[in-house]
Amino acid sequence: MYEDKKSSVIRLLDLVWDCANKGTPFSWERLNYSMYTALKLAVGSGLAFALEDVAYIRDNYRSWYWITDGYESIYTNAVIVNNR
Numbered sequence: 001m002y003e004d005k006k007s008s009v010i011r012l013l014d015l016v017w018d019c020a021n022k023g024t025p026f027s028w029e030r031l032n033y034s035m036y037t038a039l040k041l042a043v044g045s046g047l048a049f050a051l052e053d054v055a056y057i058r059d060n061y062r063s064w065y066w067i068t069d070g071y072e073s074i075y076t077n078a079v080i081v082n083n084r
Helices: 007-019 028-045 053-060 071-080
Strands: none
Touching: 007 028, 007 053, 028 071
């Protein structure tokens, strides 16, 4: 069900997850950097998050590898830019 109604945040992260490293040799470091940067872009751009998005990010993108400063840093950034 969720697959049919993905938020713009998840669509952006899916694109990065699927396409990072396509033009270069595979690198976990590059993928992790790209995912973290994409999530920061989503927050900073004011993209709307669905209620399920944080759990989806945690469960589907190995985020424990790339959100190294914790989810609170993402929340703090959302507060700073007024992204509810």
